Amino acid sequence: MKSQPRTHKGQATQAKLLHTALECFAAQGYRASSMRVIAARAGVSLSHAYYYFQSKEDIVAQLLLNLRTEQLQKCVAHLDEGNTLESNIRVVYDAALEVMEPYHDFGPTFLKVLLSREAANEEIAHIELSLWEKAVAGSRPLPPLGIRRDLPRFLWLLSNQVFTAWAYDNSKDHRRSKLLMKNTAPVVAKFAVLCRLPVVRSLFEDVLSLLDSGKDIHDEPASGDHKSAAARAS
Amino acid sequence: MKSQPRTHKGQATQAKLLHTALECFAAQGYRASSMRVIAARAGVSLSHAYYYFQSKEDIVAQLLLNLRTEQLQKCVAHLDEGNTLESNIRVVYDAALEVMEPYHDFGPTFLKVLLSREAANEEIAHIELSLWEKAVAGSRPLPPLGIRRDLPRFLWLLSNQVFTAWAYDNSKDHRRSKLLMKNTAPVVAKFAVLCRLPVVRSLFEDVLSLLDSGKDIHDEPASGDHKSAAARAS
């Protein structure tokens, strides 16, 4: 998404473009929704689409953001009913499936958007994380105190793996990745409970600190200002 | 890769094409090595390249296969010296880095090749798995008997995650993913030792059976011949 348009008409055009694109995406799928088609259906020249969106991937990122928002709305109510963690995990996955199923052929592009993290994707990441936060906070019994704070991050990273499997799953009706989601929930719930044991808990922490590897590495440390610090304290 | 060429000259042309492509890949990187450039440098028309290779991705798959082979050769000797599992894991990762560093911009395409598993990729998967088998079998002390058989598969799947991180790592010199590799080794080694405990061991088995989810799902079960069976017996 390019920097905000200056005028009202500009904003309207951008909105129409985005709206048309999402319509095409839903109706024709990824391949058939070329930039030319989108621009034409929005009554706009091809190159003008690039005035408002840096790339096609950019529009797909918007789609993904919308889908995540929809997913959040769909399941936020169910996450607060005092169900088990296992049940909550399934709620999140089921909502994801429900919302994203029509867009399965966007999978690889979604993945690209998620993996090459940039400014625009932060919003998506924030929604995903808050989903798992609610899943944890609303579960009864609550997971062990020691992991309660970090469990959402763990579930989030795990869900990215599951999402990867879904994106490239070409089995009929994506049965393979659906089964993966179904089986993931109880295993994770069991794991959470076992984290009461110090041995298991220390493994959990090892894995988490692994995932934070290089979090504090700044690419261009030209200025002498060092601010890395210890991100994950006690 | 299309079905084998029928004549000797055909094989020679295919070989030259592949050879030229790999040269271009090494010298100019992914983007600059267009099919047109490769074909031209091989002294062959553009469309002819498609007679021998179904797609550009197909050639990249060959590159990945070569790199994995090179990686295997590079570290197979070190894996048999009776070092610790941790040390062996690092040997495998270090060899991967050494071999693949010049091809970092192929990362996303490599990933696509690996994730959309098809016939051609089985060979790559086989090499990767055998790498981890050697890493486990050659380590002293040997990991607990109960996980010794399945640990290689676990390490393999884990390495795919690490590989994903590397592929999309745009920190300077890929420091982030390098750090991830370095930190992964001791954590996994510790995990392997802890698998002596029944609790941890049962978690290990849960995770593994998760990864096998849907292994026995056949896409086109038109014929009545059911052969799924139990893949992972005691």
Place this chain on the structure above:
DNA sequence: TCAAGTTTTTGAACGCGTTCAAATAATGGG
């Protein structure tokens, strides 16, 4: 109102991966 500046919109082009029908070369049986 007019001119200067900025924002919006366009048409034409580039190079890419890929496809295809048709031309050429090699092969093998009568």
Place this chain on the structure above:
DNA sequence: CCCATTATTTGAACGCGTTCAAAAACTTGA
């Protein structure tokens, strides 16, 4: 040897994502 068949090779094209210089429309200050 010649012809039918098969294998190899080509040129031309398609649609794609993306870029760019320049036109058009709009805004604003004098």
